[in-house]
Structure formats: C-alpha cells, structure tokens
Amino acid sequence: MQKSTLRPRLEPALQVRIHDLMVKTRCVEERMIKMNRDGEGFFWIGAPGEEAFGVPLGLQVKKGQGPDFDYLHLHYRSSPIIMAMGGTMLDSLRQMGMRATDRYSAGRNFTNHYAIPEWNVAPMAPTIETQYLIAPGTGWVQRRHGGDGITIVNGGDAGTAEGDFASCLIWSTRPGKELPMLIIVVNNKFGISTSHATQHGVRNIADRGIPHGMQTKVINGNDVFESWAAIDEAMRYVRTERRPYLLEAHVSRLNGHSSSSGANRVDEIDCILEFEKQLLADKVRTDAEIKATWERWRDEANACVKQLRTEPFPEASDIWKWTFHDDADNTLAKAGGD
Amino acid sequence: MANMAQAIRMALAYGEKHLGVTDVFGEDVGPPLGGVFTATQGLRTSWNSPLDERGIIGMAYGIAVAGGKPVAEIQFCDYIFNTIDLLKLVGNAHWGSAGKFNLPLVVMTPVGAGIHGSIYHSHSFDSIMTHIPGWKVVMPCTPIDAYGLMIAALKDTNPVMFMKPKALLRTKGDERIPGEPEDEKVLKDMIDAPLGDRTNWKPRWPELTDYTVPIGKAKIVREGTHVTCVTYGRHVHWAKAAADTLANEGISVELIDLRTLYPYDFDAIKTSVRKTRRVVFLNEDTAVTNFGEHLLRRTTEELFYELDAPPRLLSGKNVPGVGLAPVLEDASVPQIADIEKMLRETATVPA
Ligand SMILES: Cc1ncc(C[n+]2csc(CCOP(=O)(O)OP(=O)(O)O)c2C)c(N)n1
Ligand SMILES: [Mg+2]
Numbered sequence: 001m002q003k004s005t006l007r008p009r010l011e012p013a014l015q016v017r018i019h020d021l022m023v024k025t026r027c028v029e030e031r032m033i034k035m036n037r038d039g040e041g042f043f044w045i046g047a048p049g050e051e052a053f054g055v056p057l058g059l060q061v062k063k064g065q066g067p068d069f070d071y072l073h074l075h076y077r078s079s080p081i082i083m084a085m086g087g088t089m090l091d092s093l094r095q096m097g098m099r100a101t102d103r104y105s106a107g108r109n110f111t112n113h114y115a116i117p118e119w120n121v122a123p124m125a126p127t128i129e130t131q132y133l134i135a136p137g138t139g140w141v142q143r144r145h146g147g148d149g150i151t152i153v154n155g156g157d158a159g160t161a162e163g164d165f166a167s168c169l170i171w172s173t174r175p176g177k178e179l180p181m182l183i184i185v186v187n188n189k190f191g192i193s194t195s196h197a198t199q200h201g202v203r204n205i206a207d208r209g210i211p212h213g214m215q216t217k218v219i220n221g222n223d224v225f226e227s228w229a230a231i232d233e234a235m236r237y238v239r240t241e242r243r244p245y246l247l248e249a250h251v252s253r254l255n256g257h258s259s260s261s262g263a264n265r266v267d268e269i270d271c272i273l274e275f276e277k278q279l280l281a282d283k284v285r286t287d288a289e290i291k292a293t294w295e296r297w298r299d300e301a302n303a304c305v306k307q308l309r310t311e312p313f314p315e316a317s318d319i320w321k322w323t324f325h326d327d328a329d330n331t332l333a334k335a336g337g338d
Numbered sequence: 339m340a341n342m343a344q345a346i347r348m349a350l351a352y353g354e355k356h357l358g359v360t361d362v363f364g365e366d367v368g369p370p371l372g373g374v375f376t377a378t379q380g381l382r383t384s385w386n387s388p389l390d391e392r393g394i395i396g397m398a399y400g401i402a403v404a405g406g407k408p409v410a411e412i413q414f415c416d417y418i419f420n421t422i423d424l425l426k427l428v429g430n431a432h433w434g435s436a437g438k439f440n441l442p443l444v445v446m447t448p449v450g451a452g453i454h455g456s457i458y459h460s461h462s463f464d465s466i467m468t469h470i471p472g473w474k475v476v477m478p479c480t481p482i483d484a485y486g487l488m489i490a491a492l493k494d495t496n497p498v499m500f501m502k503p504k505a506l507l508r509t510k511g512d513e514r515i516p517g518e519p520e521d522e523k524v525l526k527d528m529i530d531a532p533l534g535d536r537t538n539w540k541p542r543w544p545e546l547t548d549y550t551v552p553i554g555k556a557k558i559v560r561e562g563t564h565v566t567c568v569t570y571g572r573h574v575h576w577a578k579a580a581a582d583t584l585a586n587e588g589i590s591v592e593l594i595d596l597r598t599l600y601p602y603d604f605d606a607i608k609t610s611v612r613k614t615r616r617v618v619f620l621n622e623d624t625a626v627t628n629f630g631e632h633l634l635r636r637t638t639e640e641l642f643y644e645l646d647a648p649p650r651l652l653s654g655k656n657v658p659g660v661g662l663a664p665v666l667e668d669a670s671v672p673q674i675a676d677i678e679k680m681l682r683e684t685a686t687v688p689a
C-alpha cells in the first residue's frame with residue numbers, strides 16, 4: 001500500500017467542520033446501535049470506522065439533482081457521506097425506528113439505506129455490489145450530457161468478488177466511451193466473518209483497474225488528510241478527463257459487521273481519535289471543544305429519538321403504495337388481486 | 339431438543355461421514371462462523387467462498403461433474419436471484435446431455451419472512467424455484483424433518499434445493515434426532531462452537547444414524563373432515579394454530595405439510611380433498627404466478643366435480659418486498675388470523 005508522505009493543508013475551519021461531521025456520524029450510528037439494543041429497531045448496519053474517508057468524500061460531492069451534479073450509488077456504510085452532504089440525524093434515526101416519517105423508505109428498508117432524488121442519491125439495496133452495475137448508467141448519461149458532474153459508486157472489499165464489480169470496470173472503460181466515474185472500494189478486510197486475505201489473490205483491489213487503463217490509488221482511509229487529498233485528486237481527474245478512477249481506501253470496521261454479530265466495539269484504529277490527536281497537536285481544537293462537540297451531538301441524537309417516538313408507524317394499507325408510479329389509488333398495484 | 343440449524347448441521351456431519359459429502363461451502367459457511375445461522379459449524383469439509391453467488395452455484399456444478407458431492411449455500415435466498423441461469427443449467431444438465439451427466443448436488447438457502455428482515459431478507463423462493471425443472475425442491479418445518487430431508491437430499495443423485503424456513507432455524511422440535519443426546523445442553527456442548535476464539539475447537543458429533551424423510555412424500559399433520567389446508571415451511575405451524583382455534587368452533591381442518599415442493603405428493607392432496615371436498619393452499623410467496631396457483635390448477639382440473647366450495651389460495655401480497663416495520667410485514671404475508679378466516683370461509687360456504 002502506498003503511504004502518503006505529504007500532509008495536505010486543510011484550513012483549520014475545514015478541519016473543525018470535518019471533525020464535527022465525523023462526530024455527528026459516529027453519534028448517530030451509536031444511537032442506532034442503542035436503539036437496536038433497546039428493541040426500538042430490529043437490525044443495525046453502519047459505518048463506525050469510515051468517517052475519515054466518508055466525510056471528506058461527502059464534503060467534496062457536487063451536490064444537486066440531474067446530470068450536472070454528482071450521482072451517488074452507495075452501500076450501507078455511507079452515513080459519513082450522507083451526514084457530510086447535509087443528511088440529518090433525525091432522518092437516519094427515523095429509518096432505524098421504522099417510522100412512516102422515514103423519508104428514505106417510509107419504514108420499509110433497513111437503516112442507512114437512502115434514496116434522495118434531490119441529491120442524486122440512487123435508491124440503495126442490501127444486495128452487495130449491484131450498485132456497481134447501476135452506476136455506469138448514470139455515468140453514461142453524464143458522459144453524453146457533458147459538464148463536470150460525475151458518478152460515484154462505493155462498496156466493500158468482499159463484494160468485489162461479484163461479477164458486478166468486473167462489469168463495472170468493463171463498462172466504464174469501453175474504448176472511446178469511457179465514463180466519468182469515481183469507483184470506490186472501502187476495504188475493511190472483512191466480509192462478515194470471512195477475511196479478505198483468504199479469498200482474494202490480488203495484491204490491491206485497486207490494481208484490478210490497471211489492465212483497464214484506469215487511474216488507481218490505494219490510501220489509508222483512516223487518515224483525514226490523506227483521504228481528503230486522494231478524493232480531491234481523483235475527483236479533479238474524473239471531472240475534467242471524463243474517465244474512471246478506482247480508489248481503494250483501507251478503513252476500520254469498529255463495531256463488527258452489524259447487529260447480527262453483536263455490534264460490539266472491536267480493537268482497531270479509531271479514525272476520530274487519530275484525527276483528534278492531530279487537532280490537539282496542531283492546536284486546531286482544545287480538549288474542551290472536542291468534548292463539547294461529542295456532547296452536543298449525543299444530546300441531539302437523544303432529542304431526535306425522543307421526537308421520533310412521537311411519530312406514527314406506517315399503516316397496513318401502506319404496503320400497496322408506490323408499487324407503480326402514477327397510481328395514487330393503488331389500482332395497478334392491486335390488479336393481481338388484493 | 340435440537341433446533342433446526344443443529345439438525346441440518348448433524349445431517350451434514352452424517353453426510354460427511356457416511357454419504358460422501360466432499361464440500362460444504364458458501365459465504366461465511368466455514369470457520370470461524372459456520373454460517374450466519376450456524377447450520378454449518380464444525381463440519382469437516384466446510385469452507386468459506388468468495389462473496390459470489392454465481393461462483394458458488396458454478397463451483398457446485400463443477401464439483402459434481404468431477405465426482406464430488408457438494409452442498410452449497412446461498413446465504414439468503416434474496417441473493418440467489420443472480421444465479422438463476424446457473425440453476426437452469428444445473429436443472430437441464432441431465433436432460434440436455436441425454437442422460438450422460440447427472441448432478442448429485444444440494445443447494446441450501448434460507449427463505450421467507452419472519453425475522454424482521456425487511457426488503458432483502460424476507461423473499462420467498464418457492465414459486466421461482468419450482469419453475470426451474472430438473473430440480474427436486476424440499477422445505478422442512480421441523481428439525482427432525484430437516485434432518486431426514488437433508489439426508490434424503492444427500493442420497494439423491496439429482497440436484498436438490500433445500501429451502502430453510504429462516505424463521506424456524508432457531509426453533510426446536512418435539513422429536514429427537516436419531517442419536518441426539520437427551521439433554522440439549524449436552525448437545526450444545528458437543529456441537530455448538532464456543533463464543534470467542536474457535537481456532538482449536540472441534541465438535542464431537544453424537545453417534546448419528548440414518549433417518550430419511552422420503553422426497554416426494556407429504557405428511558398429514560392433523561386429520562380433519564371439513565376442509566384441507568396444504569402448506570409447507572413455517573406456515574405449517576401457523577395453520578396448525580389456526581386449526582386448533584377452528585376446532586373450538588366445530589370446524590375440523592385436515593392439515594398437509596407438503597415437505598417436498600417438487601416432485602410434490604399430489605396423491606396426498608387428492609385423497610384429502612376427496613374426503614373434505616374443500617381446500618385452501620397456503621404459502622407466503624407473492625400472489626401472482628404463485629406455486630399454490632399451480633396446485634389450484636391441478637385441483638380444479640382433476641377434482642372439479644368433487645369440490646363443494648371454490649378452492650382457495652392464501653399467499654403473500656403481490657408487492658415488491660416485505661417492509662421492515664412489523665405492521666408492513668404482517669400485512670404482506672399471511673398471519674394466523676388470515677388463515678383462520680380463509681379456512682372458516684372455505685369450510686362453511688354452502689355447497
Ligand atoms: C448479493 C449479496 N450476497 C450476500 C449478501 C449478504 N452479505 C451482506 S454484507 C456481506 C459482506 C460484505 O462484505 P464487504 O463487501 O467487504 O462489505 P463490508 O460489509 O465489509 O463493508 C454479505 C455477504 C448480500 N447482502 N448481498
Ligand atoms: Mg469488507
């Protein structure tokens with residue numbers, strides 16, 4: 001793995017903002033884990049350990065709707081990206097709490113499964129790797145459209161074993177039809193219980209882009225500075241060259257795979273603690289400020305849970321809703337009998 | 339009593355020892371986890387595959403071609419859909435090669451709702467799977483049947499799809515597996531992997547013996563005279579509960595657990611329907627082109643003049659997925675109250 005030697009300059013105000021968003025993300029995830037333990041939500045899966053990579057990514061997204069803006073095809077460890085883009089704790093917690101007010105799925109989907117048309121965040125599914133097949137579609141439209149909007153797709157390391165990942169490499173590099181895509185693999189070295197090293201013979205996953213003529217890079221995604229710089233470089237390339245870039249970020253998986261494996265904290269590098277050490281050393285933040293940041297977001301998370309508890313669950317008849325577009329009274333949905 | 343996951347594990351251990359099983363594999367199937375439902379813990383031939391369902395089915399096909407006896411797992415049937423063409427290939431290998439190749443392989447996969455699995459851990463697979471000729475398709479509803487059907491599947495010289503009702507994998511039965519120790523704590527000590535470090539752990543399998551639930555044979559779970567209910571998987575238990583309630587109203591339900599979806603036991607259905615003259619088919623897959631619709635068609639064609647009431651199907655709703663919120667799940671797949679209602683209606687509609 002290439003080690004960065006340069007520590008790019010990030011304005012102190014930006015560092016503070018990044019830290020704030022990292023803490024916000026961690027707090028919302030920890031609150032969801034608690035909801036799961038308290039029986040207020042059935043299943044948790046999320047991103048503790050991916051904040052140093054995801055927040056810099058989310059902050060650099062060209063956010064908006066339509067091909068002039070970036071499209072995002074995400075997996076279930078993308079809360080840092082969404083929080084950095086402006087996602088609210090309340091919306092995430094509502095999905096965890098299966099409320100009718102859950103703006104992403106109205107109580108239908110697992111938590112951290114977004115669908116945000118205003119920000120070009122495509123509907124997310126728990127099917128590993130399918131997003132890598134869908135992403136070339138938005139990339140294709142953007143290629144035709146021009147401008148500097150790009151398509152961003154992310155997923156885990158184990159998932160790259162699916163043929164879908166190879167399809168993504170093929171479809172994004174057809175000669176003369178290259179696609180403006182930032183293809184990301186977030187490598188936490190595990191798929192559930194299976195270690196990456198036992199299943200994959202490639203040295204780096206990013207190397208798989210090389211025979212396709214792709215720019216590639218492997219980074220330490222636990223490092224905010226390195227992540228910021230790598231994402232900046234990759235995005236500039238994709239925005240201007242209109243060709244794909246394959247970026248592999250090594251990160252921690254701080255609470256195991258999901259609530260199915262207990263969601264207990266494991267002993268891996270915590271990117272927030274690492275970042276805080278630097279903030280303190282560089283005198284960007286004080287101990288007291290850091291503590292206040294955590295407190296503020298913990299309080300906010302608790303307030304959100306209080307709020308959502310007052311909100312309704314979906315109703316039985318809601319199952320028919322949105323089966324078809326333009327079917328307000330669910331006639332088409334029930335065409336096969338109800 | 340063993341739970342269903344333990345029963346499957348014991349059947350596979352029996353298969354490794356006595357029936358030539360060479361590979362039990364799939365995502366997280368090998369150590370340390372031994373399957374997301376622990377159904378493959380401690381097995382001698384188990385191993386972890388890459389996260390690649392098409393690769394898994396292809397590998398099983400290849401192992402079978404080369405004389406092995408594979409048991410492949412797809413972690414959830416929700417993730418089997420990308421393998422349909424390979425399942426088709428498995429199903430037509432014998433037929434298409436004019437009998438030159440047979441594929442003695444087993445694929446197992448958890449199916450159905452009932453664990454708050456939301457859109458992608460609640461799918462059913464009965465309708466699509468029975469639509470792929472060349473496969474035998476089974477689904478147990480008790481640990482003992484899981485044991486016996488798995489052993490039957492392992493002995494079979496054809497591909498067998500072993501569907502595991504995921505809501506039942508951790509439930510116990512009331513019949514002991516042949517060889518199972520009396521005390522379930524003893525069993526647990528012998529065959530459940532410990533928490534924490536498992537590197538040096540090895541199971542001690544009980545002296546397991548052969549026990550086969552023949553593929554193609556349904557089971558009459560409850561005899562009755564007024565209406566027949568044909569189902570499988572976890573809905574057997576719910577239909578039983580509904581039948582118990584209806585018994586108090588004087589309605590006598592005959593309950594058939596199909597156990598094999600293909601080749602299914604139409605004789606058992608026929609015999610029962612000839613007696614009760616009324617029938618409800620029950621499953622939780624989506625309604626349109628549902629496997630139960632096929633059974634309805636045969637019932638209508640072959641027993642039309644012997645029926646006193648329209649034969650009915652109670653299935654899942656025809657919606658794209660099962661939602662996470664309990665109210666959504668309950669409204670999407672048949673509940674005990676729905677079963678009661680349809681059985682009552684069917685039993686009492688004037689002839
Ligand atoms: C197609 C498919 N197969 C299997 C699963 C079950 N599953 C959920 S997460 C997971 C492991 C994913 O590992 P990786 O791609 O490394 O992502 P990570 O969870 O480590 O971020 C598996 C096997 C799934 N969701 N989708
Ligand atoms: Mg991983």
